[in-house]
Amino acid sequence: MAAELRSRRPMAYHSGNVFTAGDQGNRVEAFIVSATGEFTVVGTNHDVLDIARRENLPTFDLKDRFVMPGIHDAHVHILAAGLSRLSNVKPGFDATISNIAERLKSPSCACEHAHAYGDWIVGDLYLIENFDREALDLEFPNTPVLLRGGAGHGMFLNTAALERSGYSLTEPDAPHHHYFRRPDGTLTGEVTELAMTKAALALPKPEMAHIKRCILHAVKLLHSVGVTSFQEAASNTVILKALGELDAGGELKMDVQTHIVYKPEQLGEERLETLHKTLDDAATFQSKHVQTNFAKLMLDGVPLHPYYTHAGLTESGDIDESKVQIEIDDLTETVAKLDARGMTCKIHCTGYGSTRRALDVYKAVRAGNSHGPKHEIAHCNGVHDDDYPRFQQLNVTAEMSPSMFFVHPMTTMSGGLMDWNWGKMIKNRAHLTVGSDWAFQDPSILPACALIMDSVAAAFPAAEGAASTAAEAICRILTVAGAVATGRESRVGAIEVGKKANFIMVDRDLSKGEFEGAKVLGTWFEGERVYECT
Incomplete structure (x- = not known):
């Protein structure tokens, strides 16, 4: 170096x-x-x-050419994204119960590093209607098969994977453990939310050399879409060790802020005992490009068919406690403890109820420490009208993600359960960031920016130049807003004297709203060109 x-x-x-x-x-x-x-x-x-x-x-x-600061992606799953590209099979998002086994056996579905999980077959898809493990058992009677789906909130397992993970085929129900069952009560193999815990913990972990290979591959893909900084939204001990080793070797050309998982285990894919020790020892994992004073908690699930595990509000306006996944008794105490350490908390919320609960917790913590770090609510697709002003009042960042769902057929199908209201957020002076929530899909945020222009413009007075005002606001949300959210605004986020030379060159003027079809031509990190469009 x-x-x-x-x-x-x-x-x-x-x-x-x-x-x-x-x-x-x-x-x-x-x-x-x-x-x-x-x-x-x-x-x-x-x-x-x-x-x-x-x-x-x-x-x-x-x-x-148009040049602006490098993009900050506020929500990335860097290892999951790298493994998805290098190790996971792809049966296709149109896979069905009748063709899934055939797809998995197809040479086109093979993956160069599929051996990373030992003898397990691991793949990515969204959903298989009416899944039953029988569809996989005939072709894979002794090989564990685990397919991730439901936007990361579900898994599809064959019998071998269920047994290897320690599930009983008559696994009893438990709070927030969602099992799909056959008419006789036995498991179909589709599990969601906390029911994924046993499989997430049992899945063999790749060797460190491959983990680092996957992270570097994912970082390069982020460079290609203009990202020079991101928040890793579900960090565990393995990810922190890999990032540290890459940074020590001069290979990490990216600023990373790692939200270390507090709960649940299925999100961190690690036991709470070691996750909490890593949280306690977070400062020891910090390095030149890796900030570790960030934590992650998960309050509910996802407002998607067929799960609907988000925590909404009851008819009387109360929080639907049946959907809240973290034990409420210790949530405020936990956030207060992390806040006292100077750790920024990111709480996953996808429903009106969970968002309100998180804001209530932050309010209680602010009462005890008014100058604590700038905490976050992840996703913000379900915010009650009464709660928009509270983001600014409590100094909480509204992290808007996943960007691919801002305008999407599944968003429309949610019946209003997924609504990223940029206009209301901006009018209420909320601090906004954007996250791709990248794990399996295209990591680029720019296509989504083209689709939210009207929503953002609604926050500004209708006048000549309003579109440019909205576009410039989006460019700031993509850049300097991320630096402010992570406490790094004195060093990055703008092209100013004394700040790090992290910038991108694009084939059209994003500040005029020309997001559709925009192509990143070059990405520079600390003055070094790390991506060049060919």
């Missing part, structure tokens, strides 16, 4: 359409990046090129 820095020189970038996302003016033409990867000059072509001539600096012609 030292040799690499010695070989690098300052670079002058000129003739660009540069959206700084900063407070002191939005547009510049040029900037200089130091050998150590920071902006040292930001301004006009005349000033930058004059300095370049006097100091004999190499130059880079931006050719009037």
Whole structure:
């Protein structure tokens, strides 16, 4: 790493359409990046090129391309995404009960690193209607098969996988453990929410070398869509160790904030005992590009067919406690303890009730410590009108995700249960970030930005230039807002002197709302070009 820095020189970038996302003016033409990867000059072509001539600096012609700070993705599952690409089989999202076994045996479904899970077959899909393990047992009688689905909230297991995980075929019901059953009461093999715990813990863990390979692969894919910083939304001990080793070796070209799972085990895929020890020891995992003062809690499930495990409100307006998954007795106490350590909490909420419960908890914690870290609510697709003002009042970030669902057929099918109301959030002065919730799908956030333009514009007075105002607001949400949410605004998030040179070049002007079809042409991290469109 030292040799690499010695070989690098300052670079002058000129003739660009540069959206700084900063407070002191939005547009510049040029900037200089130091050998150590920071902006040292930001301004006009005349000033930058004059300095370049006097100091004999190499130059880079931006050719009037649009440039802005690197994107911050507020919700990523980096290891799951890498494993999905390198190790998981893909039977296709159109897989059915009648063709699933055939799909899994097809050579086109094979994966180069499928052996990462030992003798298990692990795959990704959304849903199989009326799933029954019998559909897999005939072709895979002794091989455990585990297919992840339901936007990460469900699993489809054959009999061998159920038995290897320690389930009884007559597994008893338990709170928030959702089992699908045959008419005789035995398990079909489809499980959701906390019922996934046994399988999540039993699934063999890949070797560390492969885990790091998967993370690096996923990081490169994020570079290709302009991401230079992300929040890992379900961190565990293995992920932290891998990130630390990659960073120590100079391989991690990304800023990462790791939300270490407090509960539940199925989310962290690790026992609570070790997850909580890792939370206690979080500072020891911190490194140059990895911040570990973040925690993750999960209050409910998902408002998707056929699960509907989100916590809503009853007819009388009370929180539906039957859907709240974390023991309420210790939630406020736990968040207060983490808050006192300076750890930002991200609480998963997808229903009106869970969102209100999280805000209630944050209110109680704020009463005891008004200057604590800026906490978050993940997803924010179910927010009651009475609760929009509370985000700003309590200094809570509204992390809007998954971006792929902002406008989607499944969103429409939810019957209003998934509603990311950007206009109401902005009018109520909520601090907003965007997350892809990337694990299996396309990681790019930009296509979703094209679809929310009207919703964002609704927050601004109808006037000439309102579309550009909305587009610039989205660009700030993608960049500097993420830096503020994670406490790094003094170092990143804008193209300003003294900040890290994390920026992207795009083939069209995003600040004018040209998100549809936008292609990232280049991504720079600390002044180093880490992606170039070919």
